Amino acid sequence: MSAHEITFHQIIEQLNKKNVLLVAVSKIKPVKVIKELYDLGQRDFGENYVQELVDKETKLPKDIRWHFIGHLQTNKVKYIAPFVALIHGIDSLKLLKEVNKHGEKNERVIDVLLQIHIASEETKFGLDEIELAELLNSEELKNFKHICIRGFMGMASFSDDAQKVRKEFKHLKILLDNYAPQNITNAQLEILSMGMSGDYEIAVEEGSSMVRIGSLLFGNR
Numbered sequence: 001m002s003a004h005e006i007t008f009h010q011i012i013e014q015l016n017k018k019n020v021l022l023v024a025v026s027k028i029k030p031v032k033v034i035k036e037l038y039d040l041g042q043r044d045f046g047e048n049y050v051q052e053l054v055d056k057e058t059k060l061p062k063d064i065r066w067h068f069i070g071h072l073q074t075n076k077v078k079y080i081a082p083f084v085a086l087i088h089g090i091d092s093l094k095l096l097k098e099v100n101k102h103g104e105k106n107e108r109v110i111d112v113l114l115q116i117h118i119a120s121e122e123t124k125f126g127l128d129e130i131e132l133a134e135l136l137n138s139e140e141l142k143n144f145k146h147i148c149i150r151g152f153m154g155m156a157s158f159s160d161d162a163q164k165v166r167k168e169f170k171h172l173k174i175l176l177d178n179y180a181p182q183n184i185t186n187a188q189l190e191i192l193s194m195g196m197s198g199d200y201e202i203a204v205e206e207g208s209s210m211v212r213i214g215s216l217l218f219g220n221r
């Protein structure tokens, strides 16, 4: 077994015990490398760039579940709408409206996650708590029959301070637990997408149900 094959099996074993889904982040990596992981049984892959995702989708097996984890521009939604399994980075009503429009055109319901700003850095995308409340309470959401909000996604601060990272993940879990029992139209909140190569173990301890791991599986980009 190659070193990365061993890493893959170790991560999978660790995550299976906790019922956490692995999204293998394959951005920038060639189709051949994705196929190798596919042959080991991996089916969920995450990509950040629309053009790259569309290109890979045509070249790889049809039973792959493609996750879009990057920052999505409204004018690019149409390219991924026919096949995308889950869009992780929704951070505005405008974008949600566009996804709904293309869900309708493709006669499907598109699963999405709302990206929540949990890090202390200014640069990260995502909704703050007030924007989140506004979006989930908006009248317009009730008309979006072609999307389903399945949960939240968050990125913790890039920090060596594990306590800080843990606190941010904890916060996101509390937010999900708060909204999940509420009866929100076109939402079914149960997925918590948090944790990357450097912090997924903390994320899992804090209640993540989906981790997005790239460099640990595929090597540095």
Ligand SMILES: *Cc1c(COP(=O)(O)O)cnc(C)c1O
Residues within 6 Å of the ligand: 025, 027, 048, 069, 070, 196, 197, 198, 212, 213, 214, 215, 216
């Ligand atoms: C690139 C990326 C990841 C994976 O990062 P690694 O540190 O390589 O595991 C996860 N989530 C998002 C949103 C990303 O852009």
